[in-house]
Each structure stands twice: as C-alpha cells, then as structure tokens.
Amino acid sequence: MSLPLFFVEILPDGDEYLLTGAEGHHAATVQRLRPGERLLLGDGRGGLAEATVTATGRGVLTLAVGVRRTVPAPVPRLVVAQAIAKGDRGELAVQAMTEVGVDAIVPWEASRSVARWRDDRGAQRWRSTAREAAKQARRSWVPPVGALESTAELARRTPLFVLHEEATARLSTVEIAGDELTLVVGPEGGITPEELGVFTAAGGVAVRLGAEVLRTSTAGVAALAVLSVRLGRW
C-alpha cells in the first residue's frame, strides 16, 4: 500500500515534527497510526517528506522526518472549466476529477447552470473537496480551484476544448499541443448554442467522447481518463 498522505501548510525543515490540528486528529484518532508506522507529509504543491511516527497523543502525532523530495508539476497542465451544477453534482465532479489527475479547476457559471453562486462559499466548498480528494488519492499536487469565470472569460483560454455531444471531432484523436489546455464541461442542461458560438468564434474546438450523453459529474472524469492515456500519464 502506498503511504497515507497528510497535508501541512509548510513542510518541516527539522528532523522532528508535531502533526496537530485536523490532520493530526485524522492521523491519530481516525486512522489510528501507531509508533513505527510511516506516512507522507505534503504541502499540496509537489513537496513531500517521508516521516515515521515516534509517539502518539490525543489528536497529535510526533514524527521523525526523513527524506524530502519534490514532484514536478505535470506538463501539459490539464485545466477543466466545470459548469456549476445543482445538488452535490459539482462536488462529485471536483472529487472524481481530482482523483484522476486534473491540474486546475475553474468554476463556470453557464446559462443553464440551475444553481448560482452569490458569494465565494461555492468556490470554497470546491477547494475543500479538491484538497480532501487529493489527500485520499495521494496526489502531491492539490488542484487549485480558481474564481468563477464567465463565458467570455473562458473563451479567452487557449487551446480550448468544449465537450459537446453533437461534436464531430473526437477527444481521443483531436490534435493536442502546448503546455496547458482547458476542457469545458457543461451543466446538466447542456451548453447553449450561443455559448458554443462564443467558444468556437474564439478558436475553441467542440469535441465528443462516445455516442452517450454524459452527466456533468461524469463527463470531466471520462475526458481526463482519455487525455491521461493520450499524454502517457496512465
């Protein structure tokens, strides 16, 4: 089994470290790690340090810190612009996309997004979901969740691929180049013809996966799996 991962703000630079707070509670009380067991500390930005438990307390672990290393950021960077969805579908999408390796997430307020975000709490929820999912998936990079973008803002991103069930180009064969790409995933009701027009007028390319109509919480994960194979990550 790969070692359990716990996130800290800044990696320790000394040989001993006290893991406290929510992560200390999780490690000591929920996962019940014991002296001698090993874990990873991560800063969520590629920095990792191996550590061994030397003592346990109530919600706190004392750790002997060992080898440090830095995992480089993946290239190209896979960004998904995920439409705000109703209920928990947005969080489910963020969770699963983080597991399969999305590099950054941009919330998009689409015309047919039933839910609306009136303040920053929606983005905060997605951030906390991404962090938890990265921890569970043992990812050294936590994908940042950006600020809400409009259709016009998204259209400025290049290259831009728009998942659309009526597209003729396939994501499995479309040409990919550059250090970053953005993939647009529409809301439950779909992307409107007007939105598609704005994206394609700016150079965006409509692409599809198979013949099936995918839910917004499934489409991004499936697309990232396809890209991960194409880019040799998987």
Add this chain to the structure above:
Amino acid sequence: MSLPLFFVEILPDGDEYLLTGAEGHHAATVQRLRPGERLLLGDGRGGLAEATVTATGRGVLTLAVGVRRTVPAPVPRLVVAQAIAKGDRGELAVQAMTEVGVDAIVPWEASRSVARWRDDRGAQRWRSTAREAAKQARRSWVPPVGALESTAELARRTPLFVLHEEATARLSTVEIAGDELTLVVGPEGGITPEELGVFTAAGGVAVRLGAEVLRTSTAGVAALAVLSVRLGRW
C-alpha cells in the same frame, strides 16, 4: 439534440402507441412533450422505434410510430465486477459506468465490502439505477446487473483484469482479446492480498491506471473510458 428515450417492455408493432405508466408520466408531465415532438422508444435490448407525439393526456402520450431499427450489442462485451460499497457509492458507480457504456455489471461481495446484501434488494436498486442511467444517456442497451458473485465465482471469468494500485501492468497497454472481458473494481478498503491471489492464480491480470488511488465509484468509469478509446468506441 439527440431524441429523448423512453423504455417499454416490448416495442409496438402497430402504427399507433399509447405511452403510459411511469414513462408516460415522465414524458407527458415532467418533460412536457407536445404534439409534433419526436422521441425514441427502446426495449433496452437494442431495439429502437422513432415516434412522434400526436396527442397528450394526463400522464399519457399518443404516438405515431415510425422507423424501427436494432442496434447490435457491442463487441467485445465489457463486464465490470463492482464491489459492494457503502452509502450511495455503489449506485454512483453503476450510474456513471452505465453512462460511459458498461455492457454488464456483476455485484461482488468483497472481503472489505463494508455493506452486505442480505436479499435481492441491493441488486434491484442497481438494476433500477442502470435503467435510469441508460435512459438519461440515451443508450439502446441497458446493462444487465447480475446476481451477487463470490470471489471464487468471479475468478472463473476469463479474461479477468483486476484494477489494483500496485500493479505494474497498465490497462492502457495490456493485451486485450476475445468477445468479452471482465474488470474487477474493489471496495473502498481495497482488494485483499488473498483475493488478489485467488484472481491471479486463476489467470487474472492485475492492472493499474495511473499513480493515483481512485475511489471505487471513480475507478470503473475511468477504466471504461480507457477501454473505450482502446477499442475504438470513442
């Protein structure tokens, strides 16, 4: 937009058809289809008939039935043996796997499956989830959900691929042949060494996707996306 799909037990053989029951309610009252609008009737086993609404009633549509056709079953057949999961994770897995094109689902009672099924209700829930998801995804084939299988029963299936984070073989490059393959997805706590031993002793091959640790509700979907590209479906 592709036409909305409604499932019926047996496709009509005449020119006129009354869509009643739950599907009639959904079409007439929820989706509010109107005279002149078109839809598809499906039997969930590849049979499809185009139809046009000619009259509407309370929870019922009168349809003029047009062209019938049969979509052949996909080959090879992609079967996923999905470990029973806690909470709604099993249903989420069945829903998303059906969207991306799984051809059959087998529930598996793994050692680390926290939930247990004492009667047929669990499988019934998965069947109804698969049917709803197939309708939403406009799939002409509803993936059957088989009876619960034990580890020994699963191990008899061939070829058998077991998703495992410590595998060295990659699903993206492993050799695939034959008319059917079964992919095993473990429970939240993972597949035990004993279970993996039973599978590999019987000829099963452990495979992985990337380096990430995937939730049980994400793993099958990601694996099916990889296979869909490899098999030219996507």
